[in-house]
Amino acid sequence: MTPAFKLEITTPTGRVYSKEVDMVTLPGREGEMGILPMHAPLIALMGDGEIIARRGNEEDRLLITGGCAEITQEEK
Numbered sequence: 341m342t343p344a345f346k347l348e349i350t351t352p353t354g355r356v357y358s359k360e361v362d363m364v365t366l367p368g369r370e371g372e373m374g375i376l377p378m379h380a381p382l383i384a385l386m387g388d389g390e391i392i393a394r395r396g397n398e399e400d401r402l403l404i405t406g407g408c409a410e411i412t413q414e415e416k
Contacts, residue, residue, distance in 0.1 A: 343362075343377040343378070344360040344361060344362050344377060344395070345360070345361065345377045346358070346359070346360055346361075347359060347360075347361045347364050347393050349391065349402065356402075357393070357400070357402065359393065359395065359400070360395065361393045361394060361395050362376075362377070362394050362395055362396065363375065363376050363393075363394045364391060364392065364393050364394070365390075365391070365392040365394075366384070366386060366391055366409055367386060367387045367388065367389025367390060367391070367404065368384050368385065368386060368387060368409070369384075369385045369386065369387040370384075372389075373409075375411060379411050380411070381411055381412055381413055382409070382410070382411040383408060383409070383410050383411075384408065384409050385406075385407075385408055386404060386406055386407045386408060386409055387406065388404065388405050388406060389403070389404065390402065390403055390404070391403075391404055
């Protein structure tokens with residue numbers, strides 16, 4: 341079984357996405373970033389583009405226009 345992690349996307353009006361995913365691709369200001377389980381903690385500014393959340397063979401795509409991303413340690 342592939343390890344997964346929880347992806348939550350929040351806007352000023354509230355949470356719009358909350359699912360377990362295998363990988364997420366983010367449009368950072370300095371270029372695209374791929375985040376996998378056990379990624380090191382990170383805070384990054386986001387650019388305009390598409391967040392791609394993958395779960396096995398499925399994927400969700402969400403368009404964004406900036407913001408920030410925070411990757412935290414997984415809770416035990």
